[in-house]
Amino acid sequence: MTSSLAAIPDRGHPAGDSQRQQTSTPTNQSAKGKEQAKLSRTGNPSSGGNDRQPVFDTDSLNEQSPLLSPSSGSGEDDGFIRAQALDNGEDDHQATKSVWYLILLTISIGGLQIAWSVEMSNGSPYLLSLGLSKSLMALVWIAGPLSGTLVQPYVGMLSDNCRLSWGKRKPFMLGGAAATIISLMFLAWTKDIVGGFFGVFGADPESAFVKNSIIVIAVLWVYILDFAINTVQAAIRAFIVDCAPSHQQEVANAMASRFVGIGNIAGYLAGYTDLPSVLWFLGDTQFKDLCAIASIALGVTVVATCIFIRERDPRLEGPPIKDKPGVLAFFNKIFTSIQRLPPQTRKVCEVQFCAWIGFFPMLFYTSSYIGEIYAEPYLEANPNMTPEELDRLYEDATREGTFALLIFAITSLATNVFLPFFIAPTYTTQPGSAVVSPDEGGPSSLKDYDEEKSWLDYLVIPGFTLRRAWMLAQILFTCSMLCTVFVRTVTAATVLIGLVGITWALTLWAPWAIISAEISRRDEERRQQRAQRMLSPTRGMDGYNSDEARELESGEDAEAADQAGVILGIHNMAIAAPQIIATLLSSVIFQIFQKPRGEPGDHSIAIVLALGGITVLISAFFIHRIRDDPDVPADIMSAVEDGDAPSRPGTARSRTRSHEQLPRASLERATLVRNKSFGGMEY
């Protein structure tokens, strides 16, 4: 795998750096590596070339260097690995990334979303067309939440412990994508494959046996598909955390949510188009064509991400935790990991757990809700419709409902595109930053503040942080859902659903941004600690002495075990598990309030939606308890807010002055980086 940082412009590196990376051959790297890996005092191009500060020459220390092979055992090479580990504090991955990098990093989640939207919007009609009964449909719907609850933490755990040279997440992204594509293809062609197979043995394709076999196998493929999709989703989310720098987690996740929005709309629009007449070569039915499109989109985007974005070599992290095999051990591990979740992540999980009880009915029953409102006056006017008339009425009603979902998807995407420009930045300490005082050469970590203030900065609403926007969006959701009980026109109901598109946009963005920033910071701290350990002469190549290595193997150093994969997996459990609860609760409410098909006055869905709105209100309260700047000491924060420290991008002159005013101790802690939420036009 080639170095992505050589291919993609990276603002964190002067052009000369990346050019050198591109032109360095293994031979000349090894030749100059030995002398340049030494700690040397050289001019730092990032600081204008007029200062002298301790730097490592990263030319000879990049992860492609043959000198850095963890399997190498020579003392000299060991020295290089240690040097690189020390240098990790300022490694490529913490440098500010360009918008192109972020696009390539997150585009695969858009490809995946097309697969999701095809399954969610067309999966049920397809299975019904095969003859599956509506009552058994619930068995299929439960596959999504079930796989989300089980697969994502498992994949997270496996990928955290993966030590393949090409990365921890890429094997799961590529393997999961291949499995998703295979499942989509088999699902779409089930009738042909199963019918053809039994046909070889002379079975009648119209026989009950063949038809039932087709249904059973199709349902099986839906389960495999959901498990495969969740594998890719878990790996991509962790990949974003691993590959975006800590201070760009907000913007990376904003980008990801845009791709989710684009993927959704692309999926819905493809569903509207008469595909067999245009894409006949992909298949003779709408569902076959949709599955083919989703497969191509997923395959292309995942491969693009894997080719252009370089992961850290996980072998440099030392040996993986040896988890005990077995189902019990897995649940035990998850339970332990839940107990020691990082504080912000724990709070976000509480929010998600409550919120998704309310989101699930909104996502799944919206079209039926709008449809009921549409049908109501016709049913009142004509209580004795024939089954055919009812079918026609509900077909029109479903179209109205689907239109509302399209408005919802458009509002959501528009919010994801434009809202980031208005969000006030939060601050984070940057563990990967060099802590060097100005008199020693200036803090290179504060390069963000060198940027000129652009006109986009004037769009920012002071105090309107991502967390507050998220909280307000949840309250908006509650208000909209409570209104569903009173609304009686399709237009008004469509407006309510359009409004909750804003909530959905923030749901796809804020939680991941908050969690990812926290995990990314912790990972970086851990890398630095490891780097320090590696400098100790009593340590092994993995940075641990023999006692620590034993602890790790036995899982005693449990704190070190929880990385992005397992934490994000647990976060996904907090999304998926409440969907199971919501399914059960809503079926109870339907039992009580639902009226027979064709009878007016059925408001059962509105009741479910309104109750969901209340659980989302509880989640808004939990958001209220999350801090905007959890890791920034109060004195530093107030210095920033008072303008004593560089709070906003300003001129280099003002930056330097405010730095000189800070005491050394504060300065060291004030390796403060702005967590930008904005859209990417700034790059």
Ligand SMILES: OC[C@H]1O[C@H](O[C@H]2O[C@H](CO)[C@@H](O)[C@H](O)[C@H]2O)[C@H](O)[C@@H](O)[C@@H]1O
């Ligand atoms: O988080 C964004 C995603 O939300 C849904 O996925 C979640 O629910 C699925 C079951 O309905 C579950 O399998 C998955 O693990 C959860 O993340 C939604 O289905 C996706 O479209 C969306 O990207």
